[in-house]
Amino acid sequence: MTLLRQGYGRASKNIVKNYNPKIIERKWQQYWAESPELFAADNKSGKEKFYCLDMFPYPSGDGLHVGHVEGYTASDIYSRYMRMKGYNVLHPMGWDAFGLPAENYAIKTGVHPDKSTQQNIKNFTRQIKSLGLSYDWSREIDTSSLDYYKWTQWFFLFLYKNGLAYRKKAKVNWCESCKTVLANEQVENGICERCKNEVIQKDMEQWFFRITDFAEDLIKGLDKVDWPESTKVAQKNWIGKSVGTVIKFPILMKAQPSSKRTLDLRQRGEYIKVFTTRLDTIFGCTYCVIAPENELIEKLKDSVGNYKEVEKYLIKAKKKTELQRTDLAKEKTGVEMKGIQAINPFTDESVPVYVADYVLSTYGTGAVMAVPAHDERDWEFAKKYDLPVKKVIVPPALVCIPRNLEDIAAGARAEIRVESECYTEDGDLINSGKYSEMTSEKARREMAKWLEKKKLGKKTVTFKLRDWLISRQRYWGAPIPMIYCEKCGWQPVPEKDLPILLPKVKDYRPKGTSPLGTNPDFVRAECPKCKGEARRETDTMDTFVCSSWYFFRFADPKNTKEFAAEDKIKKWLPVDLYIGGAEHTVLHLLYARFFTKVLRKHGQIDFDEPFSKLRHQGIVVAEDGRKMSKSLENVINPDEIVREYGADVLRLYEMFMGPLEDSKSWNTKSIVGLKRFLDKAWSLQSRYFGGGILKAENNDKQLEVIINKLIKKVTEDIEDLKFNTAISELMIAVNEARDLVLKYTISEKTRIYFIENYFKLLSPFAPHIAEELWSQLGHKRSIFLEKWPEYDPKLIVESEKIIIIQINGKVRDQIKIRVGTSDVEVKKIAEAQDKIRKYIEGKKIKKTIYVKDKLINFVI
RNA sequence: GCCGAAGUGGUGGAAUUGGCAUACACGCGAGACUUAAAAUCUCGUGGAGUUUUCUCCUUGUGGGUUCGAGUCCCACCUUCGGCACCA
Numbered sequence: 001m002t003l004l005r006q007g008y009g010r011a012s013k014n015i016v017k018n019y020n021p022k023i024i025e026r027k028w029q030q031y032w033a034e035s036p037e038l039f040a041a042d043n044k045s046g047k048e049k050f051y052c053l054d055m056f057p058y059p060s061g062d063g064l065h066v067g068h069v070e071g072y073t074a075s076d077i078y079s080r081y082m083r084m085k086g087y088n089v090l091h092p093m094g095w096d097a098f099g100l101p102a103e104n105y106a107i108k109t110g111v112h113p114d115k116s117t118q119q120n121i122k123n124f125t126r127q128i129k130s131l132g133l134s135y136d137w138s139r140e141i142d143t144s145s146l147d148y149y150k151w152t153q154w155f156f157l158f159l160y161k162n163g164l165a166y167r168k169k170a171k172v173n174w175c176e177s178c179k180t181v182l183a184n185e186q187v188e189n190g191i192c193e194r195c196k197n198e199v200i201q202k203d204m205e206q207w208f209f210r211i212t213d214f215a216e217d218l219i220k221g222l223d224k225v226d227w228p229e230s231t232k233v234a235q236k237n238w239i240g241k242s243v244g245t246v247i248k249f250p251i252l253m254k255a256q257p258s259s260k261r262t263l264d265l266r267q268r269g270e271y272i273k274v275f276t277t278r279l280d281t282i283f284g285c286t287y288c289v290i291a292p293e294n295e296l297i298e299k300l301k302d303s304v305g306n307y308k309e310v311e312k313y314l315i316k317a318k319k320k321t322e323l324q325r326t327d328l329a330k331e332k333t334g335v336e337m338k339g340i341q342a343i344n345p346f347t348d349e350s351v352p353v354y355v356a357d358y359v360l361s362t363y364g365t366g367a368v369m370a371v372p373a374h375d376e377r378d379w380e381f382a383k384k385y386d387l388p389v390k391k392v393i394v395p396p397a398l399v400c401i402p403r404n405l406e407d408i409a410a411g412a413r414a415e416i417r418v419e420s421e422c423y424t425e426d427g428d429l430i431n432s433g434k435y436s437e438m439t440s441e442k443a444r445r446e447m448a449k450w451l452e453k454k455k456l457g458k459k460t461v462t463f464k465l466r467d468w469l470i471s472r473q474r475y476w477g478a479p480i481p482m483i484y485c486e487k488c489g490w491q492p493v494p495e496k497d498l499p500i501l502l503p504k505v506k507d508y509r510p511k512g513t514s515p516l517g518t519n520p521d522f523v524r525a526e527c528p529k530c531k532g533e534a535r536r537e538t539d540t541m542d543t544f545v546c547s548s549w550y551f552f553r554f555a556d557p558k559n560t561k562e563f564a565a566e567d568k569i570k571k572w573l574p575v576d577l578y579i580g581g582a583e584h585t586v587l588h589l590l591y592a593r594f595f596t597k598v599l600r601k602h603g604q605i606d607f608d609e610p611f612s613k614l615r616h617q618g619i620v621v622a623e624d625g626r627k628m629s630k631s632l633e634n635v636i637n638p639d640e641i642v643r644e645y646g647a648d649v650l651r652l653y654e655m656f657m658g659p660l661e662d663s664k665s666w667n668t669k670s671i672v673g674l675k676r677f678l679d680k681a682w683s684l685q686s687r688y689f690g691g692g693i694l695k696a697e698n699n700d701k702q703l704e705v706i707i708n709k710l711i712k713k714v715t716e717d718i719e720d721l722k723f724n725t726a727i728s729e730l731m732i733a734v735n736e737a738r739d740l741v742l743k744y745t746i747s748e749k750t751r752i753y754f755i756e757n758y759f760k761l762l763s764p765f766a767p768h769i770a771e772e773l774w775s776q777l778g779h780k781r782s783i784f785l786e787k788w789p790e791y792d793p794k795l796i797v798e799s800e801k802i803i804i805i806q807i808n809g810k811v812r813d814q815i816k817i818r819v820g821t822s823d824v825e826v827k828k829i830a831e832a833q834d835k836i837r838k839y840i841e842g843k844k845i846k847k848t849i850y851v852k853d854k855l856i857n858f859v860i
Numbered sequence: 861g862c863c864g865a866a867g868u869g870g871u872g873g874a875a876u877u878g879g880c881a882u883a884c885a886c887g888c889g890a891g892a893c894u895u896a897a898a899a900u901c902u903c904g905u906g907g908a909g910u911u912u913u914c915u916c917c918u919u920g921u922g923g924g925u926u927c928g929a930g931u932c933c934c935a936c937c938u939u940c941g942g943c944a945c946c947a
Contacts, residue, residue: 189944230864234942237863242946276947289947326945363946370947376861377945464946585942619941656885658873662866663940670872670886677885679900725874728884735884804880809928811880849927855879859927 019682021646024772029132031771031782038784039083039134041090043571050087051572052079053551053611055580055588056141058096058543059120061105064127065628066636066654066666067581071617073651074660074723075579076133080764081718083134084788090572091134092554094141095121098149099543100178100194103476107509113476117144127638131647132767134784139557143546148553149478150499151563152546155595156470156481157492162602164210165470167490171293171362172469174202179510180473181206183542184466185238185587190321200321207480207539208467211594215239215463217608218593226613228661231585238586240464244277245448246365247457249288249342252350253303257339263303272296272342272353275364275462278374279451280443283432284392285369286382288342289334289354292317293361297337305338310355317357325357332358332381344369345456346433346447356381364462372422379422393427393440468591470542475508475515477540485527485534494528500536514538547588548595551575551610566604575611579660582616589614615721618663620654625665636666648766649674655723655765677727678769680734681762684755685773699744704795706736707754711791714761723765730762752777757789804855805830807839823850830856 032038041049054075057068079091097117105120106113121142128135141148159165173182177197181204186193211218219239222232248271255261265271272288290296292314301307313335317325324330334356341350358377359368372382373391382389426440435443451457471480479500481493493500503522508515516522516538527534549563555572556564574596589611596610621627622634629635641650652674658664710733717726737754740746746754756777763770763783774783798819803826805813813835817826827848830836840860847859 228865230942233864237943240943240946244947274947278947332945358945358947360946368947375947377947380945462946464943582941656872662873664872667872667886673885676900724872725884728874731884802880806879806928809879809926814880847927849879851879855928857879857927 019679019769021648021678021768025130025132025647025768028768028771029129032132032134033129035782036136036138038782039079039089039091040136040138041092041572042088043568045088047086047088049090049572050079050082050577051090051575052082052577053091053554053575053579054093055578055584056094056096056547056550057124058099058101059117059124060101061109061116061120062630062635063120063123064638065620066638066641067617067620069131069638069650070620070654070660071579071581072128072131072133073654074615074617074721075577076131076651076767077655077718077723077764078577078721080134080767080784081788083784084760084764084786086787090139090554091136092139092141092557093128093133093135093137094139094550094554095124095143096543096547096550097121097142097144098477098540098546100180100474100476102144103474103508104178104194106476113508114144117476130642131638131651134767139554141550141553141557143478143543143550144476146499146501147558147560149502149546151553152478152541152549153481153493153498153500154495154563155545155549156541157495157498158602159209159598160482160492162598164213164598165207166210167205167207169203169205170208171201172204172206173199174204175199178474179512181469181471183469183544185468185544185590186542190326198321206469207471207482207537208469209594211468211591212463212465214594214597215241215465216461217597218465218590221593221597221609225609225611227611228582228614228616231582231589231614231616234585235590238465238590241461242277242463243459243461244275244364245279245444245451245457246273246275246460247279247282247345247369247451248273249345249369251300251353252341252343253300254305254339255303257303257305257307262341270296270299272367273365274367274369275460276369278371278440278444279447279457280426280429280432280435280438280440281371281374281392282344282346282369282447283429283435284371284373284390285344285351286372286388286390287352287354287370288367289356289359289370289378289381290367291359291361292355292357294355294366296367297355300337300340303339306336310335310337313355320357332356332377332384334358334381334385336385345451345454352387354381354385362466363464374422374424376422376424389421390431391421391423392429392431393423393425394430395423395425395427396439468542468594470545471537471539472542473512473514474510474540475502475505477543478502478546479516480537480539480541482537483525483528483534484537485530485532487532488527488529488534491528491534502540514540516540544588544591548591551578551592569605573605574607574609576613578611578614579617580614581619616661618658618661620657621663621665623666623668628666636668641671645671645675646678646768648678648769652677652727652765656727658724660721660723674727677731677734678766680738681730681758681766681769682773684734684737684758685776699740700747700750703737703740703746703750703754705798706733706740707757708791708795709733710761711757711789712796715788715791718764727765730758730765733758759783760786760789801853803830803853805833805836806855806857807836808859809857812836812839819853826850826856830858 052075054072079089083089102117103113106116109116143149156165173187175182175192175195175197177195178192182192182199187199190199192199219236219241222235251265251270251272252262253265255263272290274288304310334354337353337355340353342353343350370378372378372387372389374393429435429438429443435446448459479502481498481500483491483493485491503516503519505515505519507518523535523538525534525536552564552569552573556568559565592610597608599605600608624634626632626634638650649671653671656674710729713729714726759770759773760783771783800816801819803815803817804811805815813833815829815833831840840858843860845858845860849857
């Protein structure tokens with residue numbers, strides 16, 4: 001073929017005619033494996049660091065999902081780019097190997113979790129390596145390995161010593177199918193996050209981490225980080241801060257259920273404490289409600305006339321699952337505590353007291369003042385039990401004259417709301433003594449002042465967040481390093497005795513108590529304090545404890561003295577770019593931030609947010625638009641795509657599908673487009689390049705412009721993580737260049753200049769083909785040791801611009817003008833165009849708008 | 861119900877600050893090459909009309925601001941995600 005050019009480097013001796021991913025991908029993966037220094041993070045280098053992290057996977061038996069590939073490719077592109085930019089990049093990978101998924105898989109297959117986990121890790125490693133991802137494998141970590149979970153246990157002790165780990169008996173979430181307790185974050189609408197079975201409440205003594213101590217910090221820190229807004233908002237909502245008041249309602253009760261004599265419990269210091277954010281509505285309080293779990297019930301039971309009835313209700317409420325209790329569709333239920341009255345401190349009126357399970361024991365004080373006129377839940381309850389409704393808030397008066405119809409409409413709506421009798425917004429007070437006519441806001445302030453003076457109430461901040469329940473009655477996790485002694489109580493395992501080895505047990509299936517308890521050698525222990533006989537804690541830790549600190553370990557993964565050395569943490573942390581799924585919004589991301597804040601508070605580190613920049617990869621759904629799942633048989637296995645098209649094509653395809661954070665549907669048919677693209681890129685070094693057919697004129701300049709513009713665009717797009725448009729620019733450039741080169745003669749120098757830069761730009765996206773083409777040009781060093789190209793600003797400035805001509809905003813024509821042509825001249829040229837003359841002839845031009853280098857618009 | 865994100869051709873999607881809507885890719889149609897198919901290459905491809913280097917319409921719906929709106933404002937509809945009796 002006459003167009004075939006040879007004679008460049010190794011290509012001359014070793015012509016590779018067609019792009020064959022199978023051969024070159026194997027070849028370069030092997031090369032990279034033999035040159036680990038290429039992608040290793042350098043502890044000693046003085047170059048600026050960049051820590052680019054993926055959420056590490058749990059090595060499930062299903063192998064890698066195309067969703068993994070998406071996130072990992074994105075972070076790989078960015079890491080390769082940053083290395084070429086001259087940064088010292090830390091890009092590690094590891095295994096979140098402990099936990100329910102691994103364990104459930106082991107149970108299903110009958111293979112011991114230790115063994116199956118190692119098998120799965122092997123498979124994941126093979127798959128990840130087949131994608132050509134540039135991880136620093138020397139830092140690989142495995143949370144189920146001894147030298148890792150030793151430090152997970154150390155963290156437990158660290159929290160314990162600082163009063164942040166404690167044991168308490170509480171109503172906890174229990175999954176009957178997983179046979180373990182769960183954290184609140186692991187229960188979704190009363191359903192177990194893992195197995196999707198119903199979760200029930202149980203009273204159990206368990207280990208907790210005091211994450212609520214950091215609620216305020218966890219909210220504040222979100223303002224400092226570059227995270228998706230939706231994730232920040234979701235975390236804030238989860239933490240659920242509200243500012244309100246705790247008010248003490250004095251209690252009146254009968255001395256005996258039958259007697260007429262009443263006792264005021266103020267002398268005993270007993271009050272019904274309620275929490276409200278709407279203190280301004282207190283004159284409308286017509287009854288009080290306490291949660292079935294409120295301990296006040298027990299204290300008052302002797303004077304409750306209908307205690308039998310109350311008790312029945314309590315038992316019924318206790319039986320309900322979380323799901324049943326929070327079912328919004330269900331009618332509210334409750335029972336009055338006859339003989340008990342609460343006194344509204346503002347009106348001195350006494351109101352009845354109810355027990356009802358629409359009040360949660362776990363939020364606020366477990367009791368509320370009910371204002372049916374201004375709270376929908378109270379309204380519903382009052383209607384059902386025929387309780388009085390007292391209106392104390394009216395919508396704010398319309399002081400200004402409505403400017404337009406819309407304002408009037410808005411006003412009209414406000415009136416309608418009042419008609420509906422339950423008005424829940426702020427407004428102006430009525431029927432509220434000296435507070436009447438104040439705005440809600442002012443009334444809250446004034447009332448709070450009065451309460452504080454009378455010592456009957458206090459401004460209080462409450463959070464929805466609860467402490468993190470971390471113990472699990474499961475086998476496959478890090479044992480909790482605590483020992484119980486009959487004499488000395490709970491004692492922490494001395495640090496020198498770590499790690500507490502996860503014992504081998506025969507039967508690791510969940511049974512309701514930890515399988516570790518079946519191993520007597522494990523349970524038997526010596527009390528660290530009195531050296532007497534004691535027993536070990538047999539529960540293991542929630543797997544989220546392991547993943548709450550793994551990003552520190554990557555800085556110093558082999559350290560046997562500390563979880564990570566101070567100088568290494570200083571060098572690498574915080575994480576500069578973190579990529580992972582959005583499903584961890586209130587789980588891992590919240591816990592990891594909590595751990596970071598604990599370390600900061602206790603002087604271990606000097607920053608308080610672990611992940612400076614966070615991006616989520618969108619969900620990849622199946623072709624039919626449904627979630628990929630085994631039961632639907634619509635799962636795409638990355639291995640098959642790699643086998644058929646190669647890793648480079650798969651990488652490009654997943655990046656080209658759309659914006660990183662959008663969810664997108666898989667379409668196998670479209671993959672071929674990316675294969676065609678790489679075929680064209682491949683052809684740059686052989687078939688077309690350098691032998692124009694026409695050779696009509698030299699056109700080096702145009703090719704230089706193409707590549708310089710491309711450098712600019714691709715660089716900017718990578719910086720913004722807009723990989724889909726970066727790839728489209730690469731496609732455009734290869735098409736343009738091919739057209740040019742087919743028509744014109746290009747000098748050798750320009751040819752090399754173009755393709756070398758082009759391959760560099762392509763390299764983060766499709767590393768194998770880039771490395772191959774680079775080597776075919778005769779280069780002995782990896783392309784990934786090259787500097788990222790920079791564009792020449794002079795070469796991207798165009799000398800001519802196309803100006804759009806509009807008449808009344810409609811495009812009618814366009815003209816080409818030289819840059820720098822004056823406004824007046826452009827106008828003249830535009831008016832002179834035939835098509836334009838047709839429109840403006842005989843008409844008066846009212847206005848002319850000229851946007852420099854863009855358009856001219858005549859208004860007639 | 862509340863909070864968040866998003867609605868653009870047959871499909872995935874593109875579009876600095878308001879300035880040529882539909883880039884790039886898939887698919888589809890026509891043609892070239894071939895005994896044939898695949899691959900590859902070339903051309904076409906939002907809709908309607910038509911006097912075909914022409915006109916009108918088109919970014920979920922309805923209004924508005926502007927010389928000019930996918931982009932800004934108001935109202936609504938739909939989809940997805942999160943939270944949900946949190947007082």
